[in-house]
Amino acid sequence: DQQVKQNSPSLSVQEGRISILNCDYTNSMFDYFLWYKKYPAEGPTFLISISSIKDKNEDGRFTVFLNKSAKHLSLHIVPSQPGDSAVYFCAASARSGGYQKVTFGTGTKLQVIP
Amino acid sequence: NAGVTQTPKFRILKIGQSMTLQCTQDMNHNYMYWYRQDPGMGLKLIYYSVGAGITDKGEVPNGYNVSRSTTEDFPLRLELAAPSQTSVYFCASSLGLSGSSAKNIQYFGAGTRLSVL
Numbered sequence: 001d002q003q004v005k006q007n008s009p010s011l012s013v014q015e016g017r018i019s020i021l022n023c024d025y026t027n028s029m030f031d032y033f034l035w036y037k038k039y040p041a042e043g044p045t046f047l048i049s050i051s052s053i054k055d056k057n058e059d060g061r062f063t064v065f066l067n068k069s070a071k072h073l074s075l076h077i078v079p080s081q082p083g084d085s086a087v088y089f090c091a092a093s094a095r096s097g098g099y100q101k102v103t104f105g106t107g108t109k110l111q112v113i114p
Numbered sequence: 115n116a117g118v119t120q121t122p123k124f125r126i127l128k129i130g131q132s133m134t135l136q137c138t139q140d141m142n143h144n145y146m147y148w149y150r151q152d153p154g155m156g157l158k159l160i161y162y163s164v165g166a167g168i169t170d171k172g173e174v175p176n177g178y179n180v181s182r183s184t185t186e187d188f189p190l191r192l193e194l195a196a197p198s199q200t201s202v203y204f205c206a207s208s209l210g211l212s213g214s215s216a217k218n219i220q221y222f223g224a225g226t227r228l229s230v231l
Contacts, residue, residue, distance in 0.1 A: 009154070032218050043118070043204050043222030044157075089156065093218055100210075100218065104149075104156040 003027045004092050006105035014113050019077040021108050023090030026071060030092040030103075035064060035075050038087045038107070047088070048075070080112045116140050120205050120223035127195040127230045135190040135226050137205030144210040146188040147172075147220065148180065150201040157204065163188055164210070195230045202227050 005024045013019045023033075031052045036044035050057040050064045050073070057064050063076045077084055090105040121136045139146065144165050149157040159172030163182040177199055179191040188207075192199060206220040 004156070034218065036222075041224070043206070043224050044220075045222065046219045049218065102159075102218075102220065106154065106156040 002106075003030075004090055004103045004105040006088075006090055006108050008108050009106070010109040010111070012111045012113060013080045015082055016079045019075075019080045019084065019110055019112065021075040021077075021088050021090075021110065023073045023075075023105055024071060025073075025092050027092070027094060027103075028071070029094040031095070032093040032100075033064070033066060033073050034091045034093070034102075035062075036089040036091060036104075038089060044089055077110075080110075082112050082114050085110055085112045118205055118207055118221050118223040120203075120226050122226060123224065124227045125229070127192075127228065129195060129197065129230060131195050132191070132193050133195065135192075135203055135205075135228075137188045137190070137223060138186050139188075139205075139207040139221070140186065141207060141221065142185060143207035143221070144185070145208045146182065147206045147208075148178070148188070148190045149204045149206065150174065151204065151225075152201050160190065160203075192228075197230050200228060200230045 003026050034049040035047040037047045038044040048059050048062045048064050050066050055066050066073045087107045087109045089107045091102050093102045118139045147162045148160040151157050158174045160178050161180040163169045166185050169180050203226045205223045208220045
């Protein structure tokens with residue numbers, strides 16, 4: 001059962017435009033959501049996060065929106081730059097026993113076209 | 115500022131061989147994790163550790179073993195390699211439990227690409 005879903009395997013956007021990456025989840029116990037960015041031959045790196053008690057978090061060009069009723073979150077990148085081309089993973093976290101369990105989505109490959 | 119270091123970067127094994135994937139972190143993090151990533155899939159948790167001497171299974175532990183004798187090191191052992199273990203392996207670490215945003219962030223190594231033929 002895929003508790004965190006990224007239904008778009010890939011996305012192409014023109015430089016300067018907005019990139020919107022989507023993520024859906026099924027577990028209402030998730031209390032923290034994170035986005036990671038991954039370049040080829042590198043490990044994922046943390047990008048931005050949001051607590052379940054908030055509906056928006058912004059960091060420079062990156063904004064994450066959370067819609068708890070729809071169990072949906074999205075990452076907005078504006079303006080998109082060629083260096084943003086990477087795979088983006090959505091992750092959700094929930095307390096499970098004494099452990100903060102993190103579940104990752106399958107990733108969306110973003111290509112920003114110059 | 116090394117962060118999380120994994121060795122080797124690449125390895126080819128024959129079926130039935132054994133090997134250890136090394137992982138070390140210099141951030142004094144309590145939690146460490148091993149994930150595998152198969153093509154088109156997300157990261158699947160193999161094992162995790164909440165501190166030295168404490169390890170537990172994740173989603174896909176079969177065929178693997180771990181140990182955590184120090185805070186810094188968290189090696190992953192493959193005893194009898196099988197083609198199904200062909201994957202990219204990532205080690206990660208984090209401060210620990212929830213309670214603050216910083217503790218939820220995992221820091222990843224660059225990965226080990228393993229092929230079992």
